[in-house]
Amino acid sequence: MKMKQLPTTANGLHGSVVVPGDKSISHRAMMFGAMATGTTKVLRRLDSADVSSTISVLKSLGAKITEKDNNITEVVGTGVAGLKSPNQPLDMGNSGTSTRLLTGLITGAGLNATITGDSSLSTRPMDRVTVPLSEIGGTFTSDHGHLPLTIEASKLDTEIHQTLKVGSAQVKSAILLAGLAAGSDTFVTDSFHTRNHTEQMLPKFGVKVETSGDTIHIPANQKLQATEIEVPGDISSAAYWLVAGLITPNSKLTIKNVGVNPTRIGIIKVLQDMGGDITIDTKTDFGEPIADITVKTSQLHGVEVGGDIIPSLIDEIPVIVLAATQATGKTVIKDAAELKVKETNRIDTVQEELNKLGANVIPTDDGFIIDGPAKLASSGVHVSGHGDHRIAMMLSIAALVTNGTITLDDDESVKISYPTFFNNLEGLVKS
Numbered sequence: 001m002k003m004k005q006l007p008t009t010a011n012g013l014h015g016s017v018v019v020p021g022d023k024s025i026s027h028r029a030m031m032f033g034a035m036a037t038g039t040t041k042v043l044r045r046l047d048s049a050d051v052s053s054t055i056s057v058l059k060s061l062g063a064k065i066t067e068k069d070n071n072i073t074e075v076v077g078t079g080v081a082g083l084k085s086p087n088q089p090l091d092m093g094n095s096g097t098s099t100r101l102l103t104g105l106i107t108g109a110g111l112n113a114t115i116t117g118d119s120s121l122s123t124r125p126m127d128r129v130t131v132p133l134s135e136i137g138g139t140f141t142s143d144h145g146h147l148p149l150t151i152e153a154s155k156l157d158t159e160i161h162q163t164l165k166v167g168s169a170q171v172k173s174a175i176l177l178a179g180l181a182a183g184s185d186t187f188v189t190d191s192f193h194t195r196n197h198t199e200q201m202l203p204k205f206g207v208k209v210e211t212s213g214d215t216i217h218i219p220a221n222q223k224l225q226a227t228e229i230e231v232p233g234d235i236s237s238a239a240y241w242l243v244a245g246l247i248t249p250n251s252k253l254t255i256k257n258v259g260v261n262p263t264r265i266g267i268i269k270v271l272q273d274m275g276g277d278i279t280i281d282t283k284t285d286f287g288e289p290i291a292d293i294t295v296k297t298s299q300l301h302g303v304e305v306g307g308d309i310i311p312s313l314i315d316e317i318p319v320i321v322l323a324a325t326q327a328t329g330k331t332v333i334k335d336a337a338e339l340k341v342k343e344t345n346r347i348d349t350v351q352e353e354l355n356k357l358g359a360n361v362i363p364t365d366d367g368f369i370i371d372g373p374a375k376l377a378s379s380g381v382h383v384s385g386h387g388d389h390r391i392a393m394m395l396s397i398a399a400l401v402t403n404g405t406i407t408l409d410d411d412e413s414v415k416i417s418y419p420t421f422f423n424n425l426e427g428l429v430k431s
């Protein structure tokens with residue numbers, strides 16, 4: 001395997017960076033466009049392997065999706081009634097979001113399909129969607145809740161009431177999309193307050209969505225109409241630069257046009273609690289709030305992270321652990337057992353790789369205890385991303401505060417959510 005030499009920096013990071021479009025919003029814009037009648041224009045979507053998985057599946061179901069100039073993707077939807085059962089298995093690649101949301105959509109639309117994925121996705125639990133979908137009339141076969149998964153055409157209940165048992169926006173969205181596609185009167189209760197992009201975006205497609213307390217209600221028999229969606233920058237990608245700017249000496253960095261939906265900004269709150277110098281300049285609205293975020297080198301201190309905030313920063317935890325290794329004192333991260341069922345078991349992979357660099361990260365059942373500050377890697381170390389994009393990117397930021405002798409086993413996995421990550425990194429290091 002080709003090893004990548006990771007850059008370090010003596011002069012700090014300066015200037016600005018524009019991160020690609022939000023992954024969660026890009027998936028949803030493509031799916032809702034396919035469910036709508038007419039042509040939806042999606043501006044600045046994320047062009048990454050996970051979103052490509054969603055697009056190729058939607059094409060197999062009958063949608064026409066084409067790239068236009070100026071970063072616009074056009075989705076010619078068939079309406080839910082026009083979607084057809086695919087002739088071939090649907091390959092979801094590495095993408096949990098594609099698999100779970102599309103399982104809901106396909107089930108609600110009353111189609112047959114078989115879903116497959118790569119070796120990582122095939123180890124991840126799908127019963128979290130098939131169990132609630134079975135309770136409302138769906139029929140599935142799988143190997144103990146893992147891919148390959150077969151969906152048999154079935155008719156869902158006309159009234160759906162579900163309460164989330166796991167704090168997952170993917171499960172919430174799967175049930176909402178199943179109910180919407182089936183034309184059912186649908187109520188989903190989410191006491192975890194997971195990301196709300198589905199509820200925020202559906203009204204743009206003309207769908208009435210009522211929220212009362214923790215319960216989201218999509219009234220029966222609604223059709224989606226094509227619209228225009230602008231995708232803000234992904235805060236989960238911005239997270240690497242937020243931490244890089246804070247932990248790298250002599251840095252001041254601005255990350256532009258980042259989506260700051262309140263259900264996604266847990267990382268900003270935690271880094272501010274740790275003493276991070278972060279300025280947020282909220283700007284025009286793309287439907288979702290966006291901001292330019294400026295960070296300056298800061299001496300961080302340890303904090304406790306747990307409870308309700310976890311769903312709002314779940315994908316950012318690897319890089320938050322890195323920040324904690326550079327903070328003074330102890331950081332405790334708990335209530336984050338969901339990390340075990342991501343692209344890798346991120347409790348294991350984060351502690352294994354950061355400890356190779358000399359950090360003091362103790363894994364727990366539902367998170368980490370980190371003692372800082374640790375001086376990272378004083379001699380050459382080979383680290384592994386374990387094929388997980390978020391681990392590879394976090395380790396590349398860790399290398400910035402080493403003496404520059406770190407090599408990474410795979411730089412390919414960044415294509416899942418942030419294909420231009422290394423271009424941005426190299427640009428900032430030279431700035």
Ligand SMILES: O=C(O)C1=C[C@@H](OP(=O)(O)O)[C@@H](O)[C@H](O)C1
Nearest residue numbers: 024097167168169170171314315
């Ligand atoms: O709904 C979404 O777009 C996502 C929800 C989260 O997963 P869970 O729903 O499994 O927590 C997150 O980890 C994933 O990257 C994207």
Ligand SMILES: C=C(OP(=O)(O)O)C(=O)O
Nearest residue numbers: 094095096097315342390
């Ligand atoms: C967990 C992630 O995505 P998904 O569940 O869509 O594979 C992620 O992007 O970190």
